[in-house]
Amino acid sequence: MRYLYHTQSDLVMLALVDCNNFFASCEIAFDPTLRNKPLVVLSNNDGCVIARSKEAKNLNIPMGAPIFKYESLFKAHGVKKRSSNFTLYGDMSNRIMAILSKEEFPIEIYSIDEAFLDLSSLPKEKLLSYAKTLRKKIYNYSGISVSIGIAPTKTLAKASNCFAKKKETEHVHLITNEQITEHLKHFLIKDIWGIGRAHLAFLTARGLKTAYDLCQKQDDWIKKHLTIQGLRTIKELLGVKSIDSIDRFCPRKGLLRSSSFGKEIEDYKELEKAISYFCSEAALRLRKEKLTCSYLQVFLHTNRFKTPNFSKSLSLALPFPTQSTRVLTGYALTLLKKIYKPQTLYKKAGVAFGDIQTSTSTQQDLFVKESPKEEKLMKAFDEINARYGKKTLHLASEGSSNSWKPKRVLKSPSYTTSWNEILHIKI
DNA sequence: TCTGGGGTCCTAGGACCC
DNA sequence: TCTGGGGTCCTAGGACCC
Known part of the structure; x- marks a missing residue:
């Protein structure tokens, strides 16, 4: 090993709590008929697989599998399908994160189904028993099973979680400083957090297999081929903190x-409806999070599985920060007009907002400001929609019929967020 | 016929200035 | 007539993550 860093990080212990097969587990928690069955959760448009139950994984259905290629396998094994229900998953995630937040350890919510906890204040001998208790608590409160990996850095905690997931029952694992080298020898490069498809192919072609192999390489070699990010990953694998341990405010x-x-x-009017819809959704999100943006991008893609295909995007720095659906949609539609080409079949579109600031701290330009009326208008707009239902008010450019909208025919009910769809129990 | 969406970070290269 | 290099800023595109 190139480094022996067994001093500075002796005191740090991070846990990664990761929900097992999260989207699939959420569906199963509310529908017992799915229990112990192969289940896949599908992407928008019911196009490909984005989550799998344990049984579906055992059938070697890969992540991202386009379902039209797997229909016969699904039929042969009675694989159940669900469209994705992000309202349900988001709500379940909030519940689990609330349980973790009450644990009184520093926490960083990393994704919809993962959080890091800083357990440095716990004595080493109590780490595993604490993790086991926490797992039980989360399962009892939410019906979701989690894995917990503990180690001195985030990247090692991720690795530790992989070891935890492979266990039959407990799904809890600890890597101490003294055990790092031994673990790296049994940890494959393909499972390293931060090494993706492209770099994996590069490293495999050079005969590297395990994390240990990779750690034998010199820093400048790593930096040259895997960028500075890759170098951070390697250092973390060796027990040296190179990613902020816990960042609660990002x-x-x-x-x-x-x-x-x-x-x-192909129809311009339809694209206009779609772009307007994306703008209104994104602007609503800005207002909910009390943020403004002052950078806007619009993009269009043709079908990327056909040749030739192309994409076009255009962006614009706004004259002032805003969170107004009206203002943002106005600019977005002028951008759309500039990039639209007639006689082109588009398959995907979107808008992206950038230069985001909190609306209270927004630096207003001395002369160019948004009219204060705009803020009042949006407030009234949101209140009416909150009271009388989503989209009671919307911009005319959004239209009322949306032939562009993706299909989601297999969606489960919004059990936890809609009174009309609440779970019924028959006794 | 049918192939996701929402993020972050890094790098290379062009424009521009001195 | 000949000819430069360094710095900054911006953006597109790639790689990675879930």
């Missing part, structure tokens, strides 16, 4: 709304 930097269409779209 404001968002961008906001994107996009989707593939249910069919290919």
Whole structure:
């Protein structure tokens, strides 16, 4: 090993709590008929697989599998399918994160189904028993099973979680400083957090297999071929903190709304409806999070599985920060007009907001300001929609019929967020 | 026929300035 | 007539993550 860093990080222990097969587990928690069955959760448009139950994984259905290629396998094994229900998953995630937040350890919510906890204040001998208790608590409160990996850095905690997931029952694992080398020898490069497809192919072609192999390489070699990010990953694997341990306040930097269409779209008016819809969704999100943006991008893609295909995007720095649906949609539609080409079949479009700031701290330009009326208008707009239902008010450019919208025919009910769809129990 | 969406970070290269 | 290099800023595109 190149480094022996067994001093500075002796005191740090991070746990990664990761929900097992999260989207599939959420569906199963509310529908017992799915229990112990192969289940796949599908992407927008019911196009490909984005989550799998344990049984579906055992059938070697890969992540991202386009379902039209797997229909016969699904039929042969009675694989159940569900469209994705992000309202349900988001709500379940909030519940689990609330349980973790009450644990009184520093926490960083990393994704919809993962959080890091800083357990440095716990004595080493109590780490595993604490993790086991926490797992039980989360399962009892939410019906979701989690894995917990503990180690001195985030990247090692991720690795530790992989070891935890492979266990039959407990799904809890600890890597101490003394055990790092031994673990690296049994940890494959393909499972390293931060090494993706492209770099994996590069490293495999050079005969490297395990994390240990990779750690034998010199820093400048790593940096040259895997960039500075890769070097950070390697250091973390060796027990040296190179990613901020726990970051509780990470404001968002961008906001994107996009989707593939249910069919290919040529009509400009339809694209206008779609872009307007994305803008209104993204702007609503800005207002909910009390943020503004002052950078806007619009993009269009043709079907990327056909040749030739192309994409076009255009962006614009706004004259002032805003969160207004009206203002943002106005600019977005002028951008759309500039990039639209007639006689082209588009398959996907979207808008992205950038230069995001909190609305209270927004630096207003001395002369160019948004009219204060705009803020009042949006407030009234949101209140009416909150009271009388989503989209009671919307911009005319959004239209009322949306032939571009993707299909989601197998969606489960919004059990936890809609009174009309609440779970019924028959006794 | 049918192939996701929402993020972050890094790098290379062009424009521009001195 | 000949000819430069360094710095900054911006953006597109790639790689990675879930």
